[in-house]
Amino acid sequence: MNGEQLPDRGHLAAQSRRHFLRTAGAGAAILATGGRAEEGITARVRNPLLRTPLALLIDDSCPVINLGWHWIQQRHRWRQRLHPGTEASGWERFHDKLGSMERTVPADFAREWGEWCGEQGIRGKFSMVPFPAGAGRIDQSFPGHPAGELREWLRVTREIIQPNFDITPEILSHTGVVDLKTWQLTDAWEQYEWVDPPVDQLTDYLTASLQLLKNAGIACDGITSPGAFGKKKEEAYARAALEAAVQVTGNLRPFYFLWVRDKEDPDTPLWHVDKNRGRAIASVIPGTGDWFGGSGYDPSEPDRFIAEDLEHGRVPELLRKELPTILLGHWPCFSANGAPGFKTLKTVKRRLDALDPDRTHTLWVKTSEIGRYEMAKKLSEITIAPTTDPAASSLTLVTKFPTANFTLTLNRTAKRFQFGSTDLRQVNSIRDFRAGTFLTDGPTTHVAFDLPEGITNLLATWTG
Numbered sequence: 479m480n481g482e483q484l485p486d487r488g489h490l491a492a493q494s495r496r497h498f499l500r501t502a503g504a505g506a507a508i509l510a511t512g513g514r515a516e517e518g519i520t521a522r523v524r525n526p527l528l529r530t531p532l533a534l535l536i537d538d539s540c541p542v543i544n545l546g547w548h549w550i551q552q553r554h555r556w557r558q559r560l561h562p563g564t565e566a567s568g569w570e571r572f573h574d575k576l577g578s579m580e581r582t583v584p585a586d587f588a589r590e591w592g593e594w595c596g597e598q599g600i601r602g603k604f605s606m607v608p609f610p611a612g613a614g615r616i617d618q619s620f621p622g623h624p625a626g627e628l629r630e631w632l633r634v635t636r637e638i639i640q641p642n643f644d645i646t647p648e649i650l651s652h653t654g655v656v657d658l659k660t661w662q663l664t665d666a667w668e669q670y671e672w673v674d675p676p677v678d679q680l681t682d683y684l685t686a687s688l689q690l691l692k693n694a695g696i697a698c699d700g701i702t703s704p705g706a707f708g709k710k711k712e713e714a715y716a717r718a719a720l721e722a723a724v725q726v727t728g729n730l731r732p733f734y735f736l737w738v739r740d741k742e743d744p745d746t747p748l749w750h751v752d753k754n755r756g757r758a759i760a761s762v763i764p765g766t767g768d769w770f771g772g773s774g775y776d777p778s779e780p781d782r783f784i785a786e787d788l789e790h791g792r793v794p795e796l797l798r799k800e801l802p803t804i805l806l807g808h809w810p811c812f813s814a815n816g817a818p819g820f821k822t823l824k825t826v827k828r829r830l831d832a833l834d835p836d837r838t839h840t841l842w843v844k845t846s847e848i849g850r851y852e853m854a855k856k857l858s859e860i861t862i863a864p865t866t867d868p869a870a871s872s873l874t875l876v877t878k879f880p881t882a883n884f885t886l887t888l889n890r891t892a893k894r895f896q897f898g899s900t901d902l903r904q905v906n907s908i909r910d911f912r913a914g915t916f917l918t919d920g921p922t923t924h925v926a927f928d929l930p931e932g933i934t935n936l937l938a939t940w941t942g
């Protein structure tokens with residue numbers, strides 16, 4: 479923000495605009511101010527369409543097999559072999575249930591789940607572990623399982639799940655680290671030993687995980703960490719994830735999921751920002767624990783997300799703060815052991831619908847949309863300047879970080895809003911507020927539009 483005095487209107491046409499524009503600067507573009515100094519016109523970037531983003535993150539999903547069964551079996555064998563006599567922890571605590579646990583998840587079930595989520599308008603992220611537990615490569619085959627199952631799983635993923643969920647690898651095997659020369663699992667675990675991964679191997683490892691999915695016809699929007707993979711080397715991990723995404727899918731603005739914040743306020747940190755090339759990677763952070771039931775044997779507790787009174791629980795708390803609200807779940811509890819997580823999801827969704835019956839407060843989005851919106855919010859330059867018409871102001875946005883549903887609130891009442899040469903439609907209710915419209919609200923005006931890459935000009939004509 480510069481503190482220059484603005485000249486009076488009479489001088490405007492004759493002078494270069496940049497002398498009297500006020501900009502939001504390079505930092506958080508939460509506020510842009512402009513117009514004559516005494517007018518103090520401000521623009522604040524809001525949540526998309528003034529609604530709080532909601533998303534569902536599903537971890538540990540993979541084709542054909544139940545990763546839960548394989549993970550527990552491999553971890554149990556690993557401990558008996560290398561650390562006999564030590565205590566089982568995590569999901570391995572359920573190793574005595576291996577005999578009755580489902581070893582596979584039918585593609586038909588994934589279709590049913592994906593169709594239900596689609597009908598409900600649920601969006602988010604769905605992992606596809608590309609070489610799950612070393613049982614088979616998603617771009618080749620799962621030995622011992624009918625070939626048609628993998629084919630059908632891939633069809634369901636592409637046609638039914640991917641329209642509503644970003645697909646990410648959850649690195650490679652989600653059990654042992656894979657030796658990329660032999661495609662054998664090693665004794666190091668992705669989520670344990672590789673909490674602190676060897677930096678020089680990271681890009682190749684992440685590239686391999688994205689490439690397997692690409693070979694199988696699935697373009698990924700980001701990367702999911704199995705457990706704490708990469709936590710002790712986040713800077714290098716984020717860099718490798720961005721490099722791998724650019725290399726394999728050409729995605730310059732991907733996201734990764736590594737952290738969970740079920741008590742403090744979650745945010746959306748951006749890493750390795752290159753404003754000139756329009757490159758960055760977002761760390762997308764759920765604000766809940768997995769209270770759907772994890773392995774299928776952990777407690778499944780809808781009230782911890784949202785209680786029956788619609789007031790208690792973590793989700794209402796996050797929505798009240800208007801923070802992106804990302805719910806975390808693990809696929810085994812949605813698909814195995816009687817699917818307790820699926821029942822909980824149905825309860826949670828029913829309550830969320832009751833909380834926001836006309837969808838004026840919340841907006842289900844894919845996880846990638848949360849990352850891209852944060853980039854547009856933080857990395858776009860917004861300037862407001864007077865025009866030769868004393869009742870009008872021009873807004874200029876310059877960005878390499880496009881996003882859908884970009885929403886600003888200005889502290890003046892507009893009677894007309896033009897986006898380039900197009901008139902935006904004025905609406906009278908937030909119910910009808912969408913990209914390409916504006917809505918006045920007492921002394922303020924909300925305006926929403928899809929923000930393209932490059933320069934965007936808007937012209938606001940004020941009442942009075």
Ligand SMILES: [Zn+2]
Nearest residue numbers: 537538704705
């Ligand atoms: Zn996982």
